[in-house]
Amino acid sequence: MSRFSEQPSPMAQPKSFLWTRRIVLTLLLAFVLIPVYVMASSSLKSLQDVQGSFEWIPHSLTVKPYVDIWKTIPLAHYFVNSLIVCLSATAFSVVLATFAAYAVSRYRFLGRKVFTVTVLSTQMFPGILFLLPLYLIFVNIGNSTGITLNGSRLGLIITYLTFSLPFSIWMLAGYFDSIPHDLDEAAKVDGCGPIGALFRVVVPAAVPGIVAVSVYAFMTAWGEVLFASVMTNQSTRTLAVGLREYATQNDVYWNQVMAASIVVSVPVVAGFLLLQRYLVAGLTAGAVK
Amino acid sequence: MTATAPARRVPEAGPDSGKPAAGGRLRPRFIERIRRGGLPYLLLLPAVIAELLIHIVPMFFGILISFKNLTLFYIHHWNSAPWAGFDNYKTAVKIHQPIGQELLHSFWVTLSYTLLSVGASWLLGIAAAILLQDKFRGRGLIRTVFLVPYALPAYAALITWTFMFQQDTGLVNHVLHDQLHITSDKSFWLIGQNSFWSMVIVSVWKSWPFAFLALMAGLQNVPRELYEAAAMDGAGVWQQIRKITLPALRPVNQVIVLVLFLWTFNDFNTPFVMFGQNPPRQADLISIHIYQSSFINWNFGSGSAMSVLLLLFLLVVTAIYLLVTSRGRSESDV
Numbered sequence: 001m002s003r004f005s006e007q008p009s010p011m012a013q014p015k016s017f018l019w020t021r022r023i024v025l026t027l028l029l030a031f032v033l034i035p036v037y038v039m040a041s042s043s044l045k046s047l048q049d050v051q052g053s054f055e056w057i058p059h060s061l062t063v064k065p066y067v068d069i070w071k072t073i074p075l076a077h078y079f080v081n082s083l084i085v086c087l088s089a090t091a092f093s094v095v096l097a098t099f100a101a102y103a104v105s106r107y108r109f110l111g112r113k114v115f116t117v118t119v120l121s122t123q124m125f126p127g128i129l130f131l132l133p134l135y136l137i138f139v140n141i142g143n144s145t146g147i148t149l150n151g152s153r154l155g156l157i158i159t160y161l162t163f164s165l166p167f168s169i170w171m172l173a174g175y176f177d178s179i180p181h182d183l184d185e186a187a188k189v190d191g192c193g194p195i196g197a198l199f200r201v202v203v204p205a206a207v208p209g210i211v212a213v214s215v216y217a218f219m220t221a222w223g224e225v226l227f228a229s230v231m232t233n234q235s236t237r238t239l240a241v242g243l244r245e246y247a248t249q250n251d252v253y254w255n256q257v258m259a260a261s262i263v264v265s266v267p268v269v270a271g272f273l274l275l276q277r278y279l280v281a282g283l284t285a286g287a288v289k
Numbered sequence: 290m291t292a293t294a295p296a297r298r299v300p301e302a303g304p305d306s307g308k309p310a311a312g313g314r315l316r317p318r319f320i321e322r323i324r325r326g327g328l329p330y331l332l333l334l335p336a337v338i339a340e341l342l343i344h345i346v347p348m349f350f351g352i353l354i355s356f357k358n359l360t361l362f363y364i365h366h367w368n369s370a371p372w373a374g375f376d377n378y379k380t381a382v383k384i385h386q387p388i389g390q391e392l393l394h395s396f397w398v399t400l401s402y403t404l405l406s407v408g409a410s411w412l413l414g415i416a417a418a419i420l421l422q423d424k425f426r427g428r429g430l431i432r433t434v435f436l437v438p439y440a441l442p443a444y445a446a447l448i449t450w451t452f453m454f455q456q457d458t459g460l461v462n463h464v465l466h467d468q469l470h471i472t473s474d475k476s477f478w479l480i481g482q483n484s485f486w487s488m489v490i491v492s493v494w495k496s497w498p499f500a501f502l503a504l505m506a507g508l509q510n511v512p513r514e515l516y517e518a519a520a521m522d523g524a525g526v527w528q529q530i531r532k533i534t535l536p537a538l539r540p541v542n543q544v545i546v547l548v549l550f551l552w553t554f555n556d557f558n559t560p561f562v563m564f565g566q567n568p569p570r571q572a573d574l575i576s577i578h579i580y581q582s583s584f585i586n587w588n589f590g591s592g593s594a595m596s597v598l599l600l601l602f603l604l605v606v607t608a609i610y611l612l613v614t615s616r617g618r619s620e621s622d623v
Contacts, residue, residue: 013423017526021420025431028417031494032438038460039449054463096336103332115333122344124548126555126603128579129596132589133347133354136364143365162343165336194328223442226557226576230584240444244562247448254452261445272440273433280506 043259050254065259072256078242079264085153085238086221089160093217094210097165101172102198106184116170123166127226134159135230151233159227164217171216175209176202212278215271222268239264348600355594361587370590377594388582392595394570395578398485402574403553406492410549413493414500415538419530422508432505439498447562450491454478454563479564484572492559496552500545507541508534543614550610551603575599 013021042050044061069075103109104116138150149155183205184197192200203210225240232238243264246257272279355377357363363370383389417435421428438446453460455478462475478487511534519529557576560568566585568577579599583592 013526024416025420028413029431029434032434032498034460035446035449035453035494036437036441038453039445042452051458053467054458054460096339099332100336103329107329109326109329112329115337118345119336119340122340124551124603124607125344125348126576126596126599127557128555128576128583128592129351129600130344130347131580132583132593132596133350134343136354136359136589137347137350139364158339159343162339165339169336219440219442223444223558225444225561226580229561240442243444243448244565254455254458257448258452261448265441265445268442269437269440272436276433276436276440280502 039258039261039265042255043262045255047251047253047255050258051251065253065255066263068253069256069260069263072253073242073245075239075242075260075263078237078239081153081232081236082222082238082240082264085156085160086218088153088157089221090164090214090217092157093161093164093168094214096161097168097172097213097217098198098203098210100165100169101176102202104169104173105176106181106194106202116173119166120170123163131227131230134227138231150231151236153236156228156231156236156238159231160221160224161217163224164213164220168213168217172206172209172213175206179205208278211275215275215279219268219272222264351593352597354589355597357590359589359593364587364589373590377590378598380591381594381598388591391573392575392578395573395575398571398573399554399575402485402489402492402556403550405489406496406553407546407549409489409493410497410500411542411546413497414502414504414545415542417497417501418504418508419534421505422534435501436498438494439502443495443558444562446495447491447559450487450494451479451563454487480569482571484564484569488559488563488572488574491563492553492556495559496549500549503545504538504541507538511537547607547610551607554603 041056041058043065044063045055045058046060046062046064049055049058049060104112135150138155142148142150147154149158179202184192184194184201187197187201188194223240228238228240232241243257243260246253246260356373356375357370358373358376359370380386380388381392384393421432452458456462456475459478461478462472465471466475476483478484515533515537516529519533524532555576556574557580560572560574560577561580564572566577566581568574575595579592579595582595583589
């Protein structure tokens with residue numbers, strides 16, 4: 001078969017492929033978007049409307065749920081708790097991951113493989129396995145030293161930072177690997193120590209990877225339910241647990257629940273969508289390794 | 290630059306460790322060696338401490354507790370809790386006694402839930418990744434939309450699904466009953482056997498974007514020329530997918546299927562947000578089952594024993610899985 005004969009180019013797809021693509025992608029879009037639409041449209045309905053049969057097109061719109069959500073439960077308080085916990089956990093996680101990833105990427109040392117494998121595998125273990133003992137450890141640390149970890153934001157911050165740490169180290173190490181070693185060698189020749197090289201050369205070159213890891217760490221912490229449900233009390237409660245309080249009212253204010261869901265989702269979804277380029281690139285760098 | 294000059298001498302002090310006369314004993318040399326080779330360890334130290342505190346130590350502590358009779362009474366002085374030997378384990382695996390029976394039931398529910406959810410998530414993920422491989426108008430937008438379930442906080446999405454599954458006011462019954470007239474009555478989706486299927490659907494909705502994202506990244510490593518060569522040889526699109534795309538994705542598949550399996554098997558959020566602390570029996574996933582026997586019944590010993598059994602099961606499954614899939618891969622490479 002000559003290469004000049006009429007062959008379909010890889011780009012020319014048969015009708016069957018194009019139709020499959022149209023149909024499958026349309027169905028998937030519907031599957032993905034329907035809950036998002038329900039969330040958005042119901043958040044703008046009156047209580048009476050959400051208590052009746054579901055309506056695709058709301059017959060009247062109101063922003064009242066968005067006003068009421070702050071009064072029904074102390075949502076602002078939970079919001080602040082979540083922000084403090086998640087931002088701190090993210091900051092610490094990224095710094096620790098940067099140091100660790102630099103070591104893994106730039107040095108060959110005894111135990112390097114063991115470290116990477118162990119750390120990654122901790123993420124695969126059931127959360128419930130750590131929850132019980134960690135709860136007891138926190139309670140007992142509190143009893144013997146007076147440092148309150150159980151029920152405090154600090155305990156939750158320490159816990160959350162380790163949740164994103166393994167994957168962050170793995171992703172960042174992949175990212176650092178893609179930065180030519182010559183760059184930091186040159187910096188060392190110019191008089192930087194290894195730490196100087198990290199901060200002056202590697203970190204600036206790895207900003208996309210670091211951004212990706214930060215988004216990932218924040219999302220992980222923001223969405224966590226299990227540990228938050230056990231390790232927080234009324235004053236340190238985060239959104240993940242707090243949101244359930246709308247459902248414990250006699251009447252579930254579904255319009256408010258949906259409005260609150262929108263409010264808590266906007267920061268992460270917006271951040272994710274804005275930075276998804278970096279996140280996908282970071283994931284790919286990790287995957288290539 | 291001057292500021293960093295002193296720092297430079299630290300690593301340099303290492304190489305000229307040719308001063309054995311200094312001290313002559315083992316100790317100074319030892320310190321020298323730490324200084325030369327210790328930096329990576331120093332860099333890892335904070336991460337290791339955090340991992341030790343939150344993961345490793347509690348894990349061993351959990352194994353210890355599983356041999357104790359630790360109830361609410363001993364919670365503030367767990368040391369004095371009496372040893373229980375293998376009693377907690379025996380109770381957990383006695384499948385003819387209520388506790389063991391319920392644990393086994395929960396295990397089967399979790400296993401079916403996991404297999405269904407992972408299978409469907411993988412299928413949707415790979416379909417979307419392949420269909421979005423070539424450029425066309427709107428591709429970028431669709432890709433972004435597909436990632437939305439991944440970006441949404443789990444509980445916000447789960448609450449929305451719970452609303453959609455409401456019997457009187459939910460979208461699902463509105464469509465099935467009012468609009469399509471498929472069901473004669475408005476069904477209850479959050480109790481009974483239906484609760485299991487609702488949970489599976491929600492789980493797929495949440496998980497498949499991850500499969501999609503990872504497979505999409507994997508596809509970028511498939512060389513374009515392979516397709517061109519195949520097209521030259523007269524292979525159609527479908528054949529190209531079967532002969533090039535799917536085999537090329539095997540390493541990525543190996544990882545995502547495992548990761549999805551472990552995540553789904555350990556899933557706590559879905560039943561907890563959808564049903565609260567007491568899920569219907571048909572939706573009693575193992576994580577929430579253990580949670581319940583620990584924090585609701587305040588029996589940490591028995592809860593820990595169940596956790597350890599769960600961990601052992603996952604370790605064995607992971608080991609077998611890696612063994613089987615890796616062997617299959619090396620054979621097919623020949």
